[in-house]
Amino acid sequence: MARLGGVWGGLIGIVASAAFLLAPAMAAPRGAPDSFADLAERLTPAVVNISTAQRSRSGRASGELAPLQRKFDQPAVSLGSGFIIDASGIVVTNNHVIDNAENITVTLHDGREFTAVLKGRDRETDLAVLQLEGGGKFPFVEFGDSDSARVGDWVIAIGNPFGLGGTVTVGIVSARNRDINSGQYDDFIQTDAAINRGNSGGPLFDMNGQVVGVNTAIYSQTGGSVGVGFAVPADLADSVVTQLLSFGETRRGWLGVSIDDLTPELASSMNLRAPKGAIVTVVRPNSPAADAGLEPNDVILQFNRRQIESVRDLTRAVADTPIGTTVPMEVLRDGRRLTVQVRVDRRETRMLASNSSSILPANAARGSGLTLQEATDDVRQTFGLPATVQGVVVTAVDPESAAAIVLQPGDVILEIGWERVTRPSAAVDKLGKLRNLNSGPVQIYVQRGDLLFYESLRP
Structure with a gap:
């Protein structure tokens, strides 16, 4: 927003000040520090x-034209x-x-x-x-508690924009829990501290000098900062980093369901005061959810004693649960609340599935981190798919591939780049050609349970 100046700016300041003085019991705002030095x-x-x-x-x-002799x-x-x-x-x-x-x-x-x-x-x-490498004792910083960060708190971003070296910018926490459609673990802190190319991976500090976020993305129509930056919250980053240091990989929990957010209309029909919870659309056969007796149309209200208000809450809660542990899950079924016990499996193992096998089943193809099969009777039964399903079925996803961000076993790919696909080999060939052309993400049309949606996939 353009800054107002002159008389009008002064009048607005006076009115705002008067309104503040008249407001009863309003907390006094903390002023900006004299310096962040x-x-x-x-x-x-x-x-x-x-x-x-x-x-x-x-x-x-990166960032330069190639001379002829390169x-x-x-x-x-x-x-x-x-x-x-x-x-x-x-x-x-x-x-x-x-x-x-x-x-x-x-x-x-x-x-x-x-x-x-x-x-x-x-x-x-x-x-x-x-x-x-090379040893030595290095200066270091620590992760803080990003859950305690409030909208309006001061934050400091330090990084390497445009390769210039250590650069400090200051702003506030603009929003919490942002979903920018980059993956199923979206839970970003939004800030207006200037973040530009080269800031990626740098820390976002609170005023105690602790890391509350890892700067990851910006929203921009020009490629430069417009005051809308996003950071992975420290609580999530700390958990992932701990796993990577301990195991060299992540070990996330897996439930084996497809879920969706409750709509206000659906919540009203279930006599819920608010559309909070995650509704189950598909229960995978031979999954922890199936073993626990979960059913389609169940609404998950709590998982391991954590309140579930949305799909993202459940995804995060399940992912954070140690593999092999049995935890309580509160669900709403036909107007009744009941608690079931579920033993959490490992997501990466289930996602990898048949990718670990060098022998492909008949009528299957593998590429771009995906194992694809035709919708045979066995495949439909394994993933609980309807008999009328068309397209190619994702039977395994390499957890290290870009595909793992948007697809999961049991998904059905109906279109790639606006073209229908019915054969696994044709789908893999098309993705391979797009990858060789460096064409960037391609639009795919996916069926997941009763849901139909478009997604961007990097081949």
């Missing part, structure tokens, strides 16, 4: 610049940010910063450079963990 000086040494090299078909380095296989350099969370040199950044990297170089604020090795990464939350 002490905080920035303390935190900046733990924020790093990350450059990666990978083979570039175009012969271009070789075909010249390494391309991409720049991003990260931050050290342990004195031993553990670095957190975004996965997209280091994706496909052959070499990773981390530059500290004091100019020292270190080679880094990848400890683990998670495409679904776009996080990666690196280890600096």
